[in-house]
Amino acid sequence: MAKQISVGVVNHSRARLAVNFLGSMRLAVNLLVLLAIASIIGTVLNQQQPYQNYILKFGPFWFDVFRDLGLYNVYRTNWYLAIVGFLVLSTTTCLIRNTPRMLREMREPDTAIASAYEPQRMANSITLHSPLSMDHATQMVTAILRGRGYRPKTHESAADHCMTVVGRKGRYNRLGYILTHAAIIVFCAAALYNADIPVKLAMLVGSVRPENNFHIPLSGVSKAAWLPDNNPAYRGTVTVPEGQSTHVVYELVGDGYLVQKLPFHILVKRFHVAYYSTGMPKDFISNIVIYNNEGKVLKEGNVRVNHPLTYKGVQIFQASFVDGGSLLKMKRYMLNNPGADAIRQKARVGQSVDVSGTSYKLKLKNFSLDNVVPARAIEAKPVKGLKHVNLGPSFTYIAQSKSGSGAEFKTYMQPIARNGQSYFVQGVRTAFGAPYQYLFIPTGPNGNIGLFMKYLSALQDQVTASDGKNTRDYVLDTFKRVVADYAPSMTARAEALYFQSAISAILQLRAYPAPFIVTLTGFDHRWAAGLEVTKWPATIVIYWGCAVLVLGIFILFYLPQRRILVRLRTLSSGGTEVIIGGTSSRNPYEFTKEFEGFAVRFKNVLRSQDGKKEN
């Protein structure tokens, strides 16, 4: 195989040596292994993280060293691309050098083989003596070979009165080599094309410059960050709130981004998440409409994970989702004046609102429609068969005062029942990333914390009015009075439960970091769909490249070239001497077995008496 390939060097000029080196098998092996080792780096080190992470991890010195080596984005560094490039160059050299010879060999007439080989010298060989005449034996040999699919050709040599039959199988085995290596070259070329070579070049020349400010409207993005409208290949992402549309996508580059204009507008009509009964997401679906500048609808449909939508070569994928600015209706109770009516307020996720009467600002961070948790997390003894419960909507916000104190809150909209009493539940944390501490405030018969606030207020009044009285008594008396005033329908049992819960809530409130409690009374939910949009005409090239690669490997491995050469010569003593030889380009063991089968068959058919095997 390769043995025949690397020999035959006569001309020792320098260019020739360079070509030999580039096309050598040894270089190929080394490059393949080198590339494998280089690829490991990027899997050990998380790629393309914000630089701060790396500084924290390695310290400033090593951070600089690793950055200069390009270890934060290995697969786009020049040295990595250089190895790939060198491999492609080497493969190309090898292919160009070998192909003509292989093609010639494929078309080589069998007669040439007949004179080039001696059957005795082949990897497998046997000599028989047949009583049949040479012509007759030749016919038999031909028939045997034809039966086994060897396409025999006979060749008579007038010089030494012998007949040669050549049988070949898998003549196109070399095509396997050509196909695999050509596919790899095509493949790498297409991959490089995908690596935005045109954009890279444009950035190098300076005609395209990424925008670094993420907080400006589209109209404010500098012209240099816009990619050409007719860009042949791009891959960008965009987040579109429900009911809104976009005609651009963003491509992240380094610490900035580029803007690509799309040939149409994408309107996200609706986004929704389907769940399994376990609360695990089952599907993410964006219902989108594609329309042109004039507003004419071009296509409409769903984009789901694993099911992109294609329009005119542009593919739209479901990539992610976030809150798209849901409208939240809130009620706020002031802890310093719990008796007053709750204050109503509306705002959207992402907005900040002032808390009147305090120096606090609320930043509405997120809203989630569903909170599915294991049932065990709520009840000590979950209802049988119910493994998961949906706690319903919740929202998170950060409260920050001018003086700098603040906390993050996660508040559930619906009361959560626990051991017979329902609670308003709110998670609080004062350090980002710390676990939430949960505050449980019992809800009264009308389902909100109004009753609790009235009680709190009454207690505060009482404390100022009745110094010196028995604490236990007035806490309970006040409770009875508040219940009589505001919730006369409560049963004794409910009252007892409520009272206990209220007392522990009051104790919990001591550590509460804000002077108010905000509850959620309603919402107008709005998602934003994260879409990925790609245009990549080279896709089809890649697919064909893959198909050719697989076909080539199959041919190489499973259609080996096998040759059988039979030389017949009339013996002076009568009869015919038959020398049979055979080789295979692969799997010598299997071929030896096949050859043994052949030998038996030849012996039988040629009625040979003294066939001796000399393997």
Added chain:
Amino acid sequence: MMASSHANELLALTKIEAEGRWTNRLSKLDWLWFAGLSISVGILVDVFNSQFWFWQYVVLAVWYVTLIAVGIHWRPMQGAFLTVVTAALLGVWLYSIGQTPANDIVLRYVLQGYAGVMWMVGFLLAATIAYLIYFFTLLEKVGRLATGLTWAGVLMGFIGLGVRWRETYIGHPSWGHVPVTNLWEVMVVFCACTSLFYLYYESRIKSRALGAFVMPLVAASAIFLLWLTFVQHMDRIAPIIPALQSFWMKLHVPMMFVAYANFTIASFVGLAYILGDRSRKRGGGGILARALPSGELMDDMMAKAIALGFLLFTIATILGAVWAAKAWGGFWSWDPKETWALIVWLNYAGFLHARTSKGLRGKQMAWWSFMSLWVVTFCFLGVNLFLSGLHSYGKL
């Protein structure tokens, strides 16, 4: 007179030619195999005609051709395939008539996916012990028992997988999936495939000694599987995340494991080669030299396993890229799992190239093959355990 003898001669030649034809070497069973598969495929097409799309027909056609070829090339596959399909269909049928593992002993102890897998683990562990005993004693009876136990394990494993496929739909039709989506299911596929391919190579080289090298790894995987079952409870059927609900995933994952199976076998044959080589150099009196087949035979088997693994691995990686293109919008994201697949591929491409050049032979290639086990194992398990990325669904 002349004409008649000429005609006789022609007839004789035609006969000689016809006798050599490969179709002539097919047995009646082969024809039955071919006919049975053709009829089954015809029925499938007829039943699913309205639901199939283009690529499902392609996959069906590939299965059809592959099964015919494999069944004829290696006849035990015919019986094995029929046994698995029949038993799995029996399990499915039992479920369909309302039986459950709770009220049906056959389901509970044999055919239920979980039970099938436990049987597989038991048989394969027993087979490993038998192979080890055989290796040291060379008792023919023990060797046959080892082969038989391995077959039993393989059959139970595939039956279990088949029935489990149906079970994923029971109770929760929307959860249904091919059982190749979590580490547990994938380990079952790995154990069963590695054993099956080992049996194939065993029957080709007609030596059982290599079982003592390959099967201990299968046993280790089976024990890992037990740990996943009893400590991690990963045998529970769970729904799958949206990214895994892909046509291409169903093809990509099993094919990867068939490739891993071949690579694994090749690496242990490499180990056997190295040890056998050492033993022979010391004079050849030891057990190793006595039990192991010749170095050339092992070298050939190793190369064959790697070649088949390489072909399948290439296809599987391409299928993975197609899946990634559908799910994430790009063929290749340099995610750690993808990158490790590339590393494995480059490693074996290097191996195959090195083998075709004269310089590297025998022991060096055996070392290369053996050391590649770590590369493959890291790609298959290590990435999920130690690195993060899109493929973290396999996390413990």
